[in-house]
Amino acid sequence: MSQVRTRFAPSPTGFIHLGNIRSALYPWAFARANQGVFVLRIEDTDVERSSQEAVDVILEGMKWLGLDHDEGPFYQMQRMDRYKEVLQQMLAQGLVYPCYMSTTELDALRERQMANKEKPRYDGTWRPEPGKTLPPVPEGVQPVLRFKNPQGGSVVWEDKVKGRIEISNSELDDLVIARPDGTPTYNFCVVVDDLDMRITHVIRGDDHVNNTPRQINIFRALGKEPPIYAHLPTVLNEQGEKMSKRHGAKPVTQYRDEGYLADAIVNYLARLGWSHGDDEIFSRQQLIEWFNLDHLGRSAGQFDEAKLRWVAQQHMKTADDALLSTLVVQQWQTSGIQVPADLPGSDRLQAMCALFKDRCATTVELADWLGMYVAPVSASADELAAQLNDANRPAVAALAQRLATVAWDKAAIAQALKETLAEFGLKMPQVAIPVRLLVCGTAQTPSVDAVLALFDREAVLARLKG
Structure with missing residues (x-):
């Protein structure tokens, strides 16, 4: 098999969220698992909706998550000359043809078809066929270019997620692949890019399934075999709707700002549509070692913030x-x-x-x-009044005296506490809780001797005097 080459090809028409970035994670992991090449391509032909800000978030999000690309980023708007070159080749080969049907005529055709309960589609008026007479070319009309879709048979592919998919060519009309001003359209650009970039595996969202038969037909018209396809089920939000900005999805970079570890997000996202047995927590290296296309899930993954937090906690525990x-x-x-x-x-x-x-x-x-170690703290007055009283205030003062002279480490602080409890006949919580409130601002901390040992001695003594 030739070297694996995958790609992530986002459109910068809105910020990138977790549902989008999963379509980068899987091709990245597959390329890394197979010593392949991962290509980043920015599909920015929708000039009105594309923005540099959206591109920046894509690049920033991928960099934060460690999804490093080997080639790119390539920008489709910078490849227009290449697309036009291929269009001219296809024209010369009779694979595309000019169509002069106006949008008004096309709308009227569709209305008639829908009134007759037919699927609305272009009817091939301007498609050249042997023995067919085409209408006279209207004056002053710039034509679109349409691809001559095969008219018989079917498009079939073995999808690595969905299994065998077959679409009859009779379902597909002749696709517009260049607009009147000569700019090429999305499905055509994608094929030229995938050919030029030698993409072997296209791993993308299943909202692209409808584009795939058209793209396969263009590949074959150009005498090339299409890549292997894997169409990923949608990621749903917690309400069961497709994850989107409209439905409350957050930019990927917001998870960074909220303090999630990149490895935790990668782990969580990987499990949102792929599995390795029952393994829930794994490292980036394990993901690369285990990842294949055979264990991609067929059903939609649903985002769950509580599960994300649990995964994040596991990664925090083992983080460097x-x-x-x-x-x-x-x-x-x-x-x-x-x-x-x-x-x-x-x-x-x-x-x-x-x-x-x-x-x-x-x-x-x-x-x-x-924050207790670098900024002032203050426990709630009510809690402090409840925990620091005439019974234990002398013990806290005595502990402060001992702490002023002991070696400043966990063992010596533990011994000072022990001696103070023995001297006043008190139990650990009677002294440890008020000490925590005064020094840390909260009654809930790890072992009090371990916590105090990491403070400067002078800060502890000042706070105990209160």
């Missing part, structure tokens, strides 16, 4: 602490927190991440937890 510490600093800077100069990149910050990451699904949540 150095990576997390970098992301936490970025989150702090975004929210305007002054980060002490000695903290970024330090072992201490990595230890903070290691201690708290099990409690989090995102780096935003982790940065919020670790």
Whole structure:
């Protein structure tokens, strides 16, 4: 088999959401699994709706998710000369023909067909056939170019998701492949691109199934075999509607801003239409090792925020602490927190991440937890009044005295706590909870000795004095 070459070919007519980016993840994973080539192509021929902003979000989202392309990005608007060159070749070969039917005539034809309960379609008025007399060419009318679709037989392909698909050629009319001004149309451009870029596998959404028989016929007219197709079922939102901007989908980059790890999004998206047995949590490397087209699902995947958060939590638990510490600093800077100069990149910050990451699904949540180390805290007055009273206030003061002189590590802090509890005849929660409220601003933290050890001693003593 020739080298696997896949592509992702988005239209920059709106921001890219999770449902769109899955159509990049699968061809990327398939190319990587087969030591192939992954091509990025921007299909920007819809000039009115395409925007540079949408292109930027595509590039930014793919970069964040680590979906690196080997070739491209190629822009269709920059390839117009190539499309026109192929159009001229097809004209010379009699594969396309000029059609002078006006849009008014075409609309009237369709209305008649619908009134007769027929499928509305172009009727081949201007299609040249042996022995056929064409109407006189109207003056001053720029024709469209139509592709001479085969008239008999069927288009058949073995779809890697949907199985065998067969469409009768009688269902397909002669497709417009160039507009009156000479600009080529979508289905034609796609075929030329896939040929020039030597694409072997087209993995895309099943909203393209209707385009596929037309594209296959153009491939064959040009004397080429089409690629292998895999049409992915739609991604639905939580309400069961097709995921779209209109139905509340978020740009991919928003998940980055919300603090999700890229590997967690890749893992979640991969499972939204593909499986490897019962494996739910896997690394990017495992995805590449396992990925094939035989285990793509046939039914629509449904987005589930709770499941995404669960997957994200599993990835946070095993995430590299150095990576997390970098992301936490970025989150702090975004929210305007002054980060002490000695903290970024330090072992201490990595230890903070290691201690708290099990409690989090995102780096935003982790940065919020670790905010106690870099910004002032204040527990609720009611909670503090309920937990700090005449029975334990002397113990907290005594603990502060001990902490002023002990070695500043977890074991020594634990020993100081133990001695204080013994001295006052109290249980751990009676001292640990008020200490947490004063130092951390919350009663819920990991082990109090581990949490305190990562503070500067002076900050702990100042907060205990309150």
